[in-house]
Amino acid sequence: MLDGSTPKTGKIWKKVALEFTYNGRIMTHEFLVSPIGHHSAILGIKWLEKEQPDINWSSRQLSFPIPHSTSAYIAQEEEADDNPLEGIPAQYHDFAKVFGEEEFNKLPPHRSYDIEIELTEEGPLNSPLYSMTDAESVTLKQWLEDELKAGKIRPSKSPISSPVMFVPKKDGSRRLVVDYRKLNNRSKKNVYPLPRPNDLMSKLRGAKLFTKLDLRWGYNNVRVKEGDEWKTAFRTKYGLFKTLVMPFGLSGAPGAFQAMMNEVFQDLLDVSVIIYLDDILIFSRNPEDHESHVKEVLQRLMDMQLFCKGSKCEFHQTTVEYLGIIVSDKGFSLDKLKIQAVQEWPTPTTVKQVQSFLGFANFVRRFVANFSQIAHPLHNLVKKEVK
Structure with a gap:
């Protein structure tokens, strides 16, 4: 055994290959099966030699260096369109504000849909910093400057904080996120339901014309309830900050966002629009009604100060992709x-x-x-x- 003693159950004769995730990496390793007390598993010298992690002995943390060729970018990063109305049908130019580049990077107003973070009594809330490469540090510093300038984050003196980290994406790049797992474990759960994709698709049967809108900023369109901002605090090597807008990673974020969208479009849902989080699809069974359906949705977006990226919107289509399904007047395909x-x-x-x-x-x-x-x-x- 680890302490040099002989296993009470006899010889170790069985091993098993297990897949696990560490620091955003999926790994497979062969483990010997043996009673080891309160530990689920122990990674030994062979694993350390194979994976070559960086070890911070003072904090007792492992991390993995990122190859120099790997890029890092920010999850919330948005770019303004050079011509926001390019590709937007002329009949919708009265809603130019919805697509305006000067609008989307402003701090959204407080609304009745602000996310509230209710804490339970038990459990820790602080986590140590995660190590970062030089490239990640540069990207993080630039993001902090941009978000401070936009007013979406502020310096904080909160007694609790969550660390930031970069996680891998399928395309090999890295995404910056805040690790809110400890905060989520101590927060009351938002049980507001998300719609089932199959139920949404069933509402599209018989539709002839479609318009898909790409909502900018996603969760960041929702403010954190006034007085709860300190709970969103995150720590970085450049200081402690809190966010004024709903961040990615909060367990209650999807439900809070869906609740807002459902309330805004309540009377239109399943009639001329379906919505899954920030994916908006307008549909019409009578093509002659489609323009009025689109205008009604755009008007509500403008009233709510919600904005779209025009270059990613699709207007008056007979075939469109929605939630991974190809939708047309002929039915559905994959x-x-x-x-x-x-x-x-x-x-x-x-x-x-x-x-x-x-x-x-x-x-x-x-x-x-x-x-x-x-x-x-x-x-x-x-x-x-x-x-």
Whole structure:
């Protein structure tokens, strides 16, 4: 054993390959099966030699260096369009403010939809800083300057704080996020429901014309309730800050955002518009009604000071992609990239990998005849009694 003693259960004769995530990286490692007290697992010398992590002995933390070729950028970063009205049909130019580049980077107003963070009594709330590369530090510093200038964050003296970190994206770049896990564990949960994609799609049957709007800034359109800003504090090597807008990473953010969108468009939902978080799709069964449907949505966005990125909006389309599904007046089909992802999925070799594949494949089940029968052997592989 680790202390030199002999295992009470006899020789260690079994090992197992487990997949786990650390510091945003998915890893697979072979572990020897043995009782080790209160620890779930121990990573030994072989793992350290293979992965070569950076070790901070004073804080007892591991981190992984990022290759110099890897880029880093900010999750909330938005770029203004050179010509905000380019591609916007002339009949909607009266709503130029919705697409204006001078509007979207302003601090949104307080509304009745502000997110409230209610803390429970137990559990820690502070976490140590995470290490960063030089490239990440430069990106972080620039982001702090931009957000301070926009008024979306302010210096803080909060007694609690969460660390910032960069996590990998599928394209190999890195995304800056605040690790709010400890705060989330001590916050009352927002149980406001998100709509089921299948239910949303069912409302589109018979629709002939579609317009899709790309809402800028997503969660940042919602303010943190006045007096709760100190709870959002995050620590960096450049100081302690709090955010005035709802940040990514809060467990209550999706529900709070959906509640706002549902309230704003309540009487239009399932009639001429469907909304999943910041994905807005306007639809019309009678093409002659479509212009009035679009104008009604744009008017409400303008009244609520919510803004769209014109270059990413699609107007008066007979076919449009929404939530990974191709929607048209002829029905629904699957995005080719989703089909390709299933076809090129690496062969699973662990229970976790089989579960991941089944979770993704479940997205396409409505397009595959006898899906349950086809997937049945894979479901058998993840049963507890299967070894």
